[in-house]
Amino acid sequence: MGKDTAVFVTIDSSSTKDVDDAIKISQTDDGFEVVVAIADPTDLVLPNSPIDLKAREKAATVYVRDHARDSMLPSVISEKKCSLTAGKPRSAFVFTMRLDSELQVLDFTPSLQTITVAHRLHYEDIPGIAADAEHPLHEQIACAVRMAQALMATRRKRGALALYDLKQFLMTDEEGNLQQLTSREDTVGNVLVQEMMILCNRLFGDYLVKHNIPAVYRNHEATLAAPPVGELMASIESLLFANNADKAVASDRLHTLLGRAKYEPVAAGHYGLSLPVYTHGTSPLRRYPDLINLRQLKAHLSGTDFVYTQDELWAITSQINDTLRERHEARRESFKETAARKAEVMEQAGKLRQMDDSMLGMAVRNVRLSNLFGDALAGEICRRLKTGAIADGVIDRLFMETDRALIPDNLAQAMSEWLFKYTTKAMHLVLFGTSLNLFSEYSVECTTVNGRFRAKASLVMANNQRITSQGKGARKKEAEQIATAILIAKACNLPHGGHTEVATEVDTDPTxxxxxxxxxxxxxxxxxxxxxxxxxxxxxxxxxxxxxxxxxxxxxxxxxxxxxxxxxxxxxxxxxxxxxxxxxxxxxxxxxxxxxxxxxxxxKKSIPTVATTNPVGAVQEFMQKLALPMPDYNFVSHSETPPIFECLMAFKVNGRAFAHSARASTKKDAKTMAASQAWAALHA
The missing domain is CATH 3.30.160.20 (Double Stranded RNA Binding Domain)
Structure with missing residues (x-):
C-alpha cells in the first residue's frame, strides 16, 4: 500500500463527541509510516484564561461508561470547533513516525498542519473492515491491526504489562490494569487505537527529553511488593485463563501491586509500560497534562518562549495529582456503596450462591456495618471455605475486618479448618493485618529436633498483647506456616484445638x-x-x-x-x-x-547498629521483624567475558525509600555488596 492511498480516520465509540486523535497508517518499502494527528485547542484555550483555569481545576474529563459527564473544556470547543470531525478541516499537531519492518523506530517528526479526516469509524467496525478485502479501507485497517498486535507483542517482550484476550474481551491499559470490554470487535478496535497512542506518546516523551523542553511526564511506580513483570504476568494469566478463571481476583492483585501513576515534570520511568520515559500528549481535549505538553511543543516549533517553567510545572502537576486522586477515591467509595447495596439485595433475595467473589466480599462488609451475620450468609461462606472456592478478598474481610463476636460458631470452625488446610495463606493474613495496624513485630524462628523442624512465631497485637506459638513439620517452611496459622487463629479467637499450644503474654505496663x-x-x-x-x-x-x-x-x-x-x-x-x-x-x-x-x-523504632558478616540476611531479618515487604533484587549482565553482574536492590522502611546497586563477577557477590550498602544506609 503506498503512502498516497492512506487517509486520516478516527476510531472511537459511537457515543464519543470530543474526537481528539486521528491516524493514517501505510506500509512502505522498508517498513511502516504511522501518522497521528491530534486536535489543537491551544489558540482557543489561552494559558491562565478563565477557561484554562477551569480546565486545570478539573484536570480531566469525567466519563460514565463512554459518555462525558463533566467535560474539561466547554463543549463548543471540545465537541465542535476542535473535535476532528470527518470532512471538516482542522488545525492539528501531526506526529509522523517511520518504523522498519522489525518495528524499530527510524524517525519521529512533529509538526503543525491543517488536516481533514476522511472517515469516522467505531471500534466495532475494525474487525469487519480488516476481513473485507472489498472495503475501500481494508488495506489500511488490516495493516493497522497487524501492526498494533505486533506492537503489543513487542512491548510485552520488552517487559510491559501487556495482554488481551478475544475470548473474554479483556485487555490491559497503559498502566497494566485490566479492562473489561463488551465484544471481540470492541477489543480489536481498542487495542489498535491504544497501541498507536502508546507509540506516539512514547516517542513524544523521548522528543521532549532530547530537545530539553520543560514538560509533564507520566510516571508509574509499582509497590515494593510487586514481583518482576514477567512473574506478575504469568500469575495474572494463570488466573485469567484457568478453567475457573477469576477476573475479579486477577484485577485485585494487579491493583494491589501496581500502585498509582502520577504526573511530574521529571521523567522517572513507567513500570506498567517498562519504559524509562513516557508522557501524555494525544488527548488535549480530555486531559490537562496533554494540553500543557502541546503548548510547550508549539512554543518549541515556533521558536517562542515556553509557556511554563519547571517550577510552575511542579505546582501544576501537584494540583492535578491531588484532583485525580481525590476523584479516584470518591469513585471507588461510590462503587463500594453501590456494590454493598446490591449484595444486600441479593442476600435478602436468597441468591447467595449466585454471588461472585466481589459481591460476597461486600456481603461480609455489610456484616461489619450492620452488626449482624445472617445464617444463610454464614452457611454459604462455610460451603465455599470447605471447597476452597473462596477469594483472598473475602478471606481478608472475614478474618481481619469482622468482629469475632458476630461470627457464629459453625463459621468460626469452618474458618479454622480452612486456615489449617491452607496454611500457606497464613503469612498473607499476617501481612494484611499488619497493613491495617492490627499486628506488629511479627517474627518466626526455626530449629531442628531429631530431624524435624520446630518453628516459634510471635506477633504483637494492637492492644500490646504478644502472642507466641509453635509449629512442627517435616520441612522448615511447613513448620513456619503452621506456627503462623496458629497465630492467626489465636488473634482471631478461632478454634485451634489439636494444634501446637499457643501462649499469650500481656504487657505489664499498658499504655x-x-x-x-x-x-x-x-x-x-x-x-x-x-x-x-x-x-x-x-x-x-x-x-x-x-x-x-x-x-x-x-x-x-x-x-x-x-x-x-x-x-x-x-x-x-x-x-x-x-x-x-x-x-x-x-x-x-x-x-x-x-x-x-x-x-x-x-x-520511631530504632534501627539496630550491630555489624554483620551476612548483610543480605541481616537486612531481610530486619524487614521481617517490622513485617515489611522483602527487598526487591534485580540483576543486569553487563559483560560475559569477563562476567560482570550488577545487582539493583530496592525497599522501603517507614516511608523512606532505599535503592542501592553494586557490580561484581558473580550475582551472589553483587547481591552481597548491594545489601552491605543498604545495611550501612540503615545506620546512617
Whole structure:
C-alpha cells in the first residue's frame, strides 16, 4: 500500500463527541509510516484564561461508561470547533513516525498542519473492515491491526504489562490494569487505537527529553511488593485463563501491586509500560497534562518562549495529582456503596450462591456495618471455605475486618479448618493485618529436633498483647506456616484445638491507648479532640469523618467512619452502630487514634547498629521483624567475558525509600555488596 492511498480516520465509540486523535497508517518499502494527528485547542484555550483555569481545576474529563459527564473544556470547543470531525478541516499537531519492518523506530517528526479526516469509524467496525478485502479501507485497517498486535507483542517482550484476550474481551491499559470490554470487535478496535497512542506518546516523551523542553511526564511506580513483570504476568494469566478463571481476583492483585501513576515534570520511568520515559500528549481535549505538553511543543516549533517553567510545572502537576486522586477515591467509595447495596439485595433475595467473589466480599462488609451475620450468609461462606472456592478478598474481610463476636460458631470452625488446610495463606493474613495496624513485630524462628523442624512465631497485637506459638513439620517452611496459622487463629479467637499450644503474654505496663482498647465500651467523648490534637502534634493530615444514619426515624442509629493516610498507607475505621452522632464520632476517633499511636510508635523504632558478616540476611531479618515487604533484587549482565553482574536492590522502611546497586563477577557477590550498602544506609 503506498503512502498516497492512506487517509486520516478516527476510531472511537459511537457515543464519543470530543474526537481528539486521528491516524493514517501505510506500509512502505522498508517498513511502516504511522501518522497521528491530534486536535489543537491551544489558540482557543489561552494559558491562565478563565477557561484554562477551569480546565486545570478539573484536570480531566469525567466519563460514565463512554459518555462525558463533566467535560474539561466547554463543549463548543471540545465537541465542535476542535473535535476532528470527518470532512471538516482542522488545525492539528501531526506526529509522523517511520518504523522498519522489525518495528524499530527510524524517525519521529512533529509538526503543525491543517488536516481533514476522511472517515469516522467505531471500534466495532475494525474487525469487519480488516476481513473485507472489498472495503475501500481494508488495506489500511488490516495493516493497522497487524501492526498494533505486533506492537503489543513487542512491548510485552520488552517487559510491559501487556495482554488481551478475544475470548473474554479483556485487555490491559497503559498502566497494566485490566479492562473489561463488551465484544471481540470492541477489543480489536481498542487495542489498535491504544497501541498507536502508546507509540506516539512514547516517542513524544523521548522528543521532549532530547530537545530539553520543560514538560509533564507520566510516571508509574509499582509497590515494593510487586514481583518482576514477567512473574506478575504469568500469575495474572494463570488466573485469567484457568478453567475457573477469576477476573475479579486477577484485577485485585494487579491493583494491589501496581500502585498509582502520577504526573511530574521529571521523567522517572513507567513500570506498567517498562519504559524509562513516557508522557501524555494525544488527548488535549480530555486531559490537562496533554494540553500543557502541546503548548510547550508549539512554543518549541515556533521558536517562542515556553509557556511554563519547571517550577510552575511542579505546582501544576501537584494540583492535578491531588484532583485525580481525590476523584479516584470518591469513585471507588461510590462503587463500594453501590456494590454493598446490591449484595444486600441479593442476600435478602436468597441468591447467595449466585454471588461472585466481589459481591460476597461486600456481603461480609455489610456484616461489619450492620452488626449482624445472617445464617444463610454464614452457611454459604462455610460451603465455599470447605471447597476452597473462596477469594483472598473475602478471606481478608472475614478474618481481619469482622468482629469475632458476630461470627457464629459453625463459621468460626469452618474458618479454622480452612486456615489449617491452607496454611500457606497464613503469612498473607499476617501481612494484611499488619497493613491495617492490627499486628506488629511479627517474627518466626526455626530449629531442628531429631530431624524435624520446630518453628516459634510471635506477633504483637494492637492492644500490646504478644502472642507466641509453635509449629512442627517435616520441612522448615511447613513448620513456619503452621506456627503462623496458629497465630492467626489465636488473634482471631478461632478454634485451634489439636494444634501446637499457643501462649499469650500481656504487657505489664499498658499504655493509655492499650487501656482504652481493652475497654471500648467506655470511650471518652473527647476522643475526637484527642485525635485532632495528636495529628497536630505529629504534623499529620487532618482525618476525614463520614456519618451515616441507620434504622427507623423514631429510633435512629449512627455509624461514623474515619479515615486518613499515614506513611503512604490508608487507614480507615468504623464505629459500628451508636445511639448518637457524637458517640459514633468519638468511637471512630478512638479506634483511629489507637491505630495511629501504634503506627507512629513503629515508625520511631530504632534501627539496630550491630555489624554483620551476612548483610543480605541481616537486612531481610530486619524487614521481617517490622513485617515489611522483602527487598526487591534485580540483576543486569553487563559483560560475559569477563562476567560482570550488577545487582539493583530496592525497599522501603517507614516511608523512606532505599535503592542501592553494586557490580561484581558473580550475582551472589553483587547481591552481597548491594545489601552491605543498604545495611550501612540503615545506620546512617
Amino acid at each position: 493509655p491507648a492499650t487501656q482504652a482498647a481493652q475497654t471500648l465500651t467506655s470511650v471518652p467523648v473527647n476522643s475526637k479532640g484527642a485525635l485532632l490534637e495528636f495529628c497536630t502534634k505529629h504534623r499529620l493530615k487532618t482525618p476525614t469523618f463520614a456519618v451515616s444514619t441507620m434504622g427507623p426515624a423514631h429510633k435512629p442509629t449512627f455509624v461514623c467512619s474515619a479515615s486518613m493516610a499515614f506513611d503512604g498507607r490508608a487507614m480507615k475505621v468504623s464505629s459500628g452502630p451508636c445511639d448518637t452522632r457524637k458517640a459514633a464520632e468519638a468511637k471512630a476517633s478512638h479506634l483511629l487514634l489507637e491505630q495511629l499511636t501504634m503506627a507512629v510508635s513503629m515508625a
